[in-house]
Amino acid sequence: MDKYCPNCKRMVGVKKNMMPGIITIVVGLLIALFLPFVCLIVGAPVALVGVVLLILGGSKCSICGSKT
Numbered sequence: 001m002d003k004y005c006p007n008c009k010r011m012v013g014v015k016k017n018m019m020p021g022i023i024t025i026v027v028g029l030l031i032a033l034f035l036p037f038v039c040l041i042v043g044a045p046v047a048l049v050g051v052v053l054l055i056l057g058g059s060k061c062s063i064c065g066s067k068t
Helices: 019-034 036-056
Strands: 002-005 010-016 059-061
Touching (some): 019 036
16 A cells, blocks of 8 residues: 655555564563463463564654654
8 A cells, every 4th residue: 555655745555564563472482481380470461562573663754754
């Protein structure tokens, strides 16, 4: 899907910003691997937040990287 980027001043293709979700999932999995008891309290919710961030992550410009 193409959108207008006010920074680039043209129509550009948009990319979904997936890095915050991926990083959050990895942190949740590392907590689950190295601290098994804490996984139930902290690791699982952190991983679930990462999944939500992946689904609801915003789009960004493929040229300049802005979110506007």
